[in-house]
Amino acid sequence: MTQDQPAGPGQTEGGETARRALRLMEAVVTAGEPVALNDLVAMVGLSKSTCYRLVRVLQDERYLDHAESGGYVVGSRLVGIAAAVLPQAALYQAARPSLRLLADAVGETTTLHVRSGSRSVLVLGVESTAQVLRRAATIGETAWLGRGASGQAILAHLDPADVDRIIGQADDADLVRDSLALARHDGYVLSYGANHPGVHGIAAPVLSAFAAGGGMSVAVSGPADRWTGDRMRACAPRLLQTCEELSVLFADTAAPLPGK
Numbered sequence: 001m002t003q004d005q006p007a008g009p010g011q012t013e014g015g016e017t018a019r020r021a022l023r024l025m026e027a028v029v030t031a032g033e034p035v036a037l038n039d040l041v042a043m044v045g046l047s048k049s050t051c052y053r054l055v056r057v058l059q060d061e062r063y064l065d066h067a068e069s070g071g072y073v074v075g076s077r078l079v080g081i082a083a084a085v086l087p088q089a090a091l092y093q094a095a096r097p098s099l100r101l102l103a104d105a106v107g108e109t110t111t112l113h114v115r116s117g118s119r120s121v122l123v124l125g126v127e128s129t130a131q132v133l134r135r136a137a138t139i140g141e142t143a144w145l146g147r148g149a150s151g152q153a154i155l156a157h158l159d160p161a162d163v164d165r166i167i168g169q170a171d172d173a174d175l176v177r178d179s180l181a182l183a184r185h186d187g188y189v190l191s192y193g194a195n196h197p198g199v200h201g202i203a204a205p206v207l208s209a210f211a212a213g214g215g216m217s218v219a220v221s222g223p224a225d226r227w228t229g230d231r232m233r234a235c236a237p238r239l240l241q242t243c244e245e246l247s248v249l250f251a252d253t254a255a256p257l258p259g260k
Contacts, residue, residue, distance in 0.1 A: 020046060021054050025078065028064055034071030062142060065117060076116040080123060080140025092124045095246055099126040099218070102242045106235045108222035110242075113150040113203070115158075115215035118166045119143060120151040144169070146176045149191035149203035153217035156183040157205050188236050190229060200224050202232040204243045208250040216250075218243050 027043045028035050035043070041051045055072060058064040062077035074082075092112060099110040103126045112124040122141040145151035145166050155163060163180070167173045183189045188204040203219035220239055221227065 017054075020044070020050065021058060024051070024054055024058060025063055028072050029074055029078075034067040034069055034073050036071045040072065073117075076119040076121050076142040077140055079114075079116040080121040080142065091250065094249060095124060096126060098242050098245050098249070099124065102126075102218070102220065102238060103128040104130070105238050106220055106231075108220050108227055108235075111150065111219045111221070112206075112246075113154065113217045113219060115145070115154050116142070118145055118169065120145055120148075120154055120217070122150075143195045146170050147191075148194040149189040149201040149221075150217050150219040152176075152179055152183055152189045152191070153203040153205045153219070154215060156180040156189070157207065158215075186236075187240055190232055192229075193224060196221075198224050200227045200229070200232060202236065202239060204236075204239050206243050206246045206250065208247045216246075218246065 023044045024040060024046075027040055031043075037048070037052060037055065040046075040055065041048050044051065046054070055064060059066060059072070059075070062075040064072045064078070065075040067073045095112055099112060103110040107128050107130040109125060109127045111122050111126075113120040114123050115121075119142045122139060125139065143151050145155040146169065155166060158166075167176050170176045179189065188202055191201045191203075193199060194201075199221055200223075201219050201221035203217045206216040206218060208216075218239065220232070220235060
């Protein structure tokens with residue numbers, strides 16, 4: 001196919017833009033390393049202007065990310081979607097009974113998050129049936145690691161070099177460092193509307209080889225007027241117990257997390 005050639009016979013009319021975007025994502029996924037724009041142009045067979053425009057849209061939607069070293073890599077949103085179909089999916093699903101027990105015990109939504117670069121990705125969620133109004137768990141939802149309970153629970157246990165690099169993106173790095181120090185001391189993190197106004201959360205890390213020493217966390221979240229600081233602290237022992245259970249569950253798994 002020549003550069004930007006229209007769809008041929010038998011192809012859905014008007015679908016070429018979607019096909020081009022899918023080919024770009026496939027090229028980045030299969031490369032296994034950051035891919036420069038000029039290389040994408042050659043790999044996919046699009047004009048440079050078309051390729052750049054589509055890549056920017058995919059980047060805006062977090063299907064692709066721009067690597068610090070240059071080039072494009074798999075984005076956190078694509079990681080979240082992939083978590084449902086990749087081999088790791090069975091392991092994530094194996095965590096569901098523990099998350100269900102936690103949700104039933106505390107009466108709020110429980111979620112499992114994994115690291116993708118400088119962001120956390122929600123890969124599994126269990127909503128409590130005890131509440132009519134509850135926090136909805138959206139698979140593939142992402143947040144910067146330095147903001148919110150689920151991200152900071154992960155960030156607090158990463159290598160110092162990674163922590164410094166990620167904190168360097170913060171407007172107030174000292175404030176984030178203080179939060180991480182408290183997270184390491186307490187074993188969990190509290191957040192108040194950090195990523196979702198009106199929603200409070202508590203999270204703790206899952207420490208295992210699979211989670212690369214801190215690339216995974218469990219969070220419990222709910223409406224601010226019900227899920228108060230006192231209630232979150234009261235549930236901390238149960239949350240930590242769940243994280244310990246998951247650490248054992250994932251202990252013998254050597255598969256790396258996607259997008260790390």
